[in-house]
Amino acid sequence: xxxxxxxxxxxxxxxxxxxxxxxxxxxxxxxxxxxxxxxxxxxxxxxxxxxxxxxxxxxxxxxxxxxxxxxxxxxxxxxxxxxxxxxxxxxxxxxxxxxxxxxxxxxxxxxxxxxxxxxxxxxxxxxxxxxxxxxxxxxxxxxxxxxxxxxxxxxxxxxxxxxxxxxxxxxxxxxxxxxxxxxxxxxxxxxxxxxxxxxxxxxxxxxxxxxxxxxxxxxxxxxxxxxxxxxxx
Amino acid sequence: xxxxxxxxxxxxxxxxxxxxxxxxxxxxxxxxxxxxxxxxxxxxxxxxxxxxxxxxxxxxxxxxxxxxxxxxxxxxxxxxxxxxxxxxxxxxxxxxxxxxxxxxxxxxxxxxxxxxxxxxxxxxxxxxxxxxxxxxxxxxxxxxxxxxxxxxxxxxxxxxxxxxxxxxxxxxxxxxxxxxxxxxxxxxxxxxxxxxxxxxxxxxxxxxxxxxxxxxxxxxxxxxxxxxxxxxxxxxx
Numbered sequence: 001x002x003x004x005x006x007x008x009x010x011x012x013x014x015x016x017x018x019x020x021x022x023x024x025x026x027x028x029x030x031x032x033x034x035x036x037x038x039x040x041x042x043x044x045x046x047x048x049x050x051x052x053x054x055x056x057x058x059x060x061x062x063x064x065x066x067x068x069x070x071x072x073x074x075x076x077x078x079x080x081x082x083x084x085x086x087x088x089x090x091x092x093x094x095x096x097x098x099x100x101x102x103x104x105x106x107x108x109x110x111x112x113x114x115x116x117x118x119x120x121x122x123x124x125x126x127x128x129x130x131x132x133x134x135x136x137x138x139x140x141x142x143x144x145x146x147x148x149x150x151x152x153x154x155x156x157x158x159x160x161x162x163x164x165x166x167x168x169x170x171x172x173x174x175x176x177x178x179x180x181x182x183x184x185x186x187x188x189x190x191x192x193x194x195x196x197x198x199x200x201x202x203x204x205x206x207x208x209x210x211x212x213x214x215x216x217x218x219x220x221x222x223x224x225x226x227x228x229x230x231x232x233x
Numbered sequence: 234x235x236x237x238x239x240x241x242x243x244x245x246x247x248x249x250x251x252x253x254x255x256x257x258x259x260x261x262x263x264x265x266x267x268x269x270x271x272x273x274x275x276x277x278x279x280x281x282x283x284x285x286x287x288x289x290x291x292x293x294x295x296x297x298x299x300x301x302x303x304x305x306x307x308x309x310x311x312x313x314x315x316x317x318x319x320x321x322x323x324x325x326x327x328x329x330x331x332x333x334x335x336x337x338x339x340x341x342x343x344x345x346x347x348x349x350x351x352x353x354x355x356x357x358x359x360x361x362x363x364x365x366x367x368x369x370x371x372x373x374x375x376x377x378x379x380x381x382x383x384x385x386x387x388x389x390x391x392x393x394x395x396x397x398x399x400x401x402x403x404x405x406x407x408x409x410x411x412x413x414x415x416x417x418x419x420x421x422x423x424x425x426x427x428x429x430x431x432x433x434x435x436x437x438x439x440x441x442x443x444x445x446x447x448x449x450x451x452x453x454x455x456x457x458x459x460x461x462x463x464x465x466x467x468x469x470x
Contacts, residue, residue, distance in 0.1 A: 127323060129319050129321075129322075129323035130323055130325070132282070132287050132317065132319070132323070133317075133319070133322075133323040133325070134335075135286075135287060135312055136285055136287065136312065136315070136316055136317040136384075137316070137335055137336035137339060137383065137384075137387065138312065138313060138336050138339040138340055138387060139335075139336075139339045140339075143339060147325070147335075150325075150326070151325065151326055
């Protein structure tokens, strides 16, 4: 037990002393995941809207596919992307393997089904009168779509937060396509995995604390949003 | 004689195998209030949504200002020139003031003019005291008045109202009647679907009943417009 306590104290010291290696890992983690969520969200929410409010052939099949993709493990996405980006793969000439771009692509793929599925649920629950009112008040279709999205913004924020929580905490895909290169592609989760195998628990615990604090913050944000939603209603 | 803004011929709308609407003729006339009544499920809301361009019929020949248009082109005009107000009007999740400004912002009206128009609209409907209130938290009657003002502020050619006085207390109903009358008197074409015959018939220039998917004129004495004789014959089923 004393060993664990010692590791926790060391972890806190590392965090608050501003250890450059540790903070670079944290910066890379947030940088990659924030970019991934930024790229994935607009298209995913557009698809979610079309699935919720459009009428086209294959709509139900698409919804089922996106729900199925929710269950795909990160390592499977990582493996697929590795094959595609490896030198002998179809996109090997782009030379993206073991780069932050590859990690971002992987996290976009991981977050996309969550954003579409949860966005679809939120938008399906939206009131059809919101769309009709916006159209009748002269809003063009794209603006009416934004209005409907604004009306269910708490549900959509929840989708974004859930997707962000998933990709910043995933390890399989980042490890496979990022390669865990120090100061370049090493992020919080790949660093924790590596430090644990090395027996360097303090660094692992410090990074674990960052993830726990993040998880707490995301949950508090979600709870605050739900409370606000109830208050509005 | 008042100008006819829109003419609809052979409007057909069905759900599955069931033909819900088969209206031979219907027109929307400037400064004229048309009351459409009918049983629940008769298709009143469907008809109104078609008139407002919110619902596509299987078939409809549309004449706008004497020119026959395809449904696609007619629909674009309807959405620009006709305002639709739901039975339980949808309030955007913001203040009353921003609800009223929404359509003006969509029409790219300059900001200072938006403020003036919103203030004038609030005054018109005697809603000044609700300006900064959350629109979703208003009573049913207040929402209806905000919705009417929100539509009026855009100066549409026609206003389509679906059961505007449903579930309202007497005071709210009277306030709504007054606003509808004012809109009609301002020259707006008003089409109202309602069960509230006793309250709305005195305001209406003609009364049509939707029955079996067809519009049938209901005998009514022309009260407001001497020109009514020219139009009470519609629809010619």
